[in-house]
Amino acid sequence: MFKYFEPNKIFAITSKAQKYVLFLFIIVLSIGLTEALILSPEDYKQSHSVRIMYVHVPAAWISLGIFSCLSIFSIGSFVFKNKNFSLISKSMAPSGFVFNIIALVTGSIWGKPTWGTWWAWDARITSMLILAIFYGMYLLAWRIYEDKEEVIKITSIIAILGLINVPIIKFSVDWWNTLHQSSSVNILSNTSIHTSMLIPLGIMTAAFTLFSLLIFLMKYNTELIKVKNKGLDRL
């Protein structure tokens, strides 16, 4: 199975795919912004402030999704001693961190007109802040430690500990009394959000996913060329 993760096979795809992903991202984002800012209706209670949802919710979903994938690849690189897995997980972290910051900042902006405060130590917000700290520690570890074996071990530990926080974020609204409402979009049960709002939310989620894919492709190529640069030094 690991033969599919060979660097030269992945590099051939990642270097060619970038321009197509960028093109698709611009198109989907343009449609998403038009839907989110102009075509979608205002909420009967929150009025136009509900439009913040179209950037806040996808950013939160994607930062959680990226951390879950990053943790799986980190554990994989530690268990199977596969160096390419560590490159993949390292390349995912920057976009995940930026999405986490976007979720926190836009959530704070949304909180002011909705709850009357920029910040509250609510379970969902606090657990998202903890996730940002884990992302920060993960990125810092790659910068601080020079020894390859050591950095893989440390980043795997950070990823595993951070992964424990992911279900806490998801179920925080059910386990504790929080300012956040329980989830409106569900895959397995009924979705309580109207299609006129669900469609722009879906389009913006697709646009954000494409952007994170684009950054991953660029970052992965950068990391791979870095490895090859070291290889040329050894020739």
Added chain:
Amino acid sequence: MINELILMNGYGYYVWSSFFFTLISFATLYYVTKLQLSKEQNRFLSKFGSLNEDKAKAARSQNINKEILSNTSNI
């Protein structure tokens, strides 16, 4: 129509600042990542150029180096 789009019943300040923050974050992350990629590609090119004939031949025999060279020449 334009006024309504900008002001959004008094929520325009919150909505537009959220969208601007998101788009500026995207642009910054894209620019920084692109810069890092270009820097590594240029380093690879200059290192490859400084190799002697035998070493360059050995390096070129690896598929991934060929891929990097073909993509770097396109930037």
